[in-house]
Amino acid sequence: MGHDHHHDHEFDFAFLGNTGDESLDSGSHDQEGESNTWLLDNVELITVGVDVGSSTTHLVFSKLHLQRLAQSLSSRFVVVERKEIHRSPILLTPFTDDATIDVAQLSAFIEESYRNAGVEPLDVDTGVVILTGVALERRNSRAVAELFAAHGGKFVCASAGHNLEGILAAFGSGAVALSRRQKREVLHIDIGGGTSKLALIRDGEVLETAAVSVGARLLAFDEQNKLVRIENAAYRIADSMGIELRAGLALGERDKELFADALAKALMASALGGASTELSKQLMLTPGLSRPPVGDCLFSFSGGVSEYLFDRETHVFNDMAIYLTRAIKNEFERRKLTITATGEGIRATAIGASQFT
Numbered sequence: 001m002g003h004d005h006h007h008d009h010e011f012d013f014a015f016l017g018n019t020g021d022e023s024l025d026s027g028s029h030d031q032e033g034e035s036n037t038w039l040l041d042n043v044e045l046i047t048v049g050v051d052v053g054s055s056t057t058h059l060v061f062s063k064l065h066l067q068r069l070a071q072s073l074s075s076r077f078v079v080v081e082r083k084e085i086h087r088s089p090i091l092l093t094p095f096t097d098d099a100t101i102d103v104a105q106l107s108a109f110i111e112e113s114y115r116n117a118g119v120e121p122l123d124v125d126t127g128v129v130i131l132t133g134v135a136l137e138r139r140n141s142r143a144v145a146e147l148f149a150a151h152g153g154k155f156v157c158a159s160a161g162h163n164l165e166g167i168l169a170a171f172g173s174g175a176v177a178l179s180r181r182q183k184r185e186v187l188h189i190d191i192g193g194g195t196s197k198l199a200l201i202r203d204g205e206v207l208e209t210a211a212v213s214v215g216a217r218l219l220a221f222d223e224q225n226k227l228v229r230i231e232n233a234a235y236r237i238a239d240s241m242g243i244e245l246r247a248g249l250a251l252g253e254r255d256k257e258l259f260a261d262a263l264a265k266a267l268m269a270s271a272l273g274g275a276s277t278e279l280s281k282q283l284m285l286t287p288g289l290s291r292p293p294v295g296d297c298l299f300s301f302s303g304g305v306s307e308y309l310f311d312r313e314t315h316v317f318n319d320m321a322i323y324l325t326r327a328i329k330n331e332f333e334r335r336k337l338t339i340t341a342t343g344e345g346i347r348a349t350a351i352g353a354s355q356f357t
Helices: 031-041 103-117 133-137 141-152 162-173 175-182 232-241 253-272 278-283 304-309 321-334 348-355
Strands: 010-012 042-052 056-068 076-087 126-131 156-159 185-191 196-202 205-212 219-221 227-230 298-302
Touching (some): 031 042, 031 056, 042 348, 076 348, 126 141, 133 141, 162 196, 175 196, 205 253, 253 321, 298 304
Antiparallel strands (some): 010 076, 196 205, 219 227
């Protein structure tokens, strides 16, 4: 991610520094003295960001370099460099037959990811595990959180919350940096399997966030196009469209398109305001944005659906991703709006958790 001297990411490490029991010879140029001086003013941390979502699970390992601010005797440190160490493969979040997350399969995936990164759990200084969307609603979400905490290292904690994920996606995607660089307002939309997170950003600052039940895996199908997964929000959407949903039913192309159109319209209503429908209000998971974006606002995307929006993914995972992508593109074309690429897509939240917490 390069160097970032913006003071939004300052940390207070009051315990660091000289205790007074020893003094440094300011005139000494020996290697040990220089090393001690460097350690007083610099900290390097190994971090891990883990994103367990409705659709996918993946990890990002990073090294952060923090440096003491220039003021004399300051205890405040700022991140001056972020270096990515390793990205795990992307795993489709595993579920058992009774619709709970498969903890054993997740455990094996975590262990393999650490091995491939060349990192031991005790090497990890800090990081965040994010359980979001419908993954958070699963009956064994507590067990999953405890599993990651056990693997993660002494400072890794499990966190959840739509607003937090929206902030992390905004930073990890590069949308915050885009706003600072362009001196413009950015509305960032992170679309996962079960939820979409919105972040309104201006001049490098996240002003507010919101979340709505719009995602690519509210419905999932088997190889015969029969429904094998139906999330609660999907029933609400289908009812509003007069579409029948039940396990084992094959859904026609037209019904998939209508369903995706309803999703895209609800997303745009929550993002732009002013045209909220009864359905879009029902799908909101948090209070909505207090105002629509203003001026020559830029629109950016991350999350799994963004990989299709930017033509980085073509594989079909038997869900609504391709249909939702088309519907979103149609909405943007109809409104004469454009989408700005920020660099990171499906991994944005994990990068945010690894490098910006």
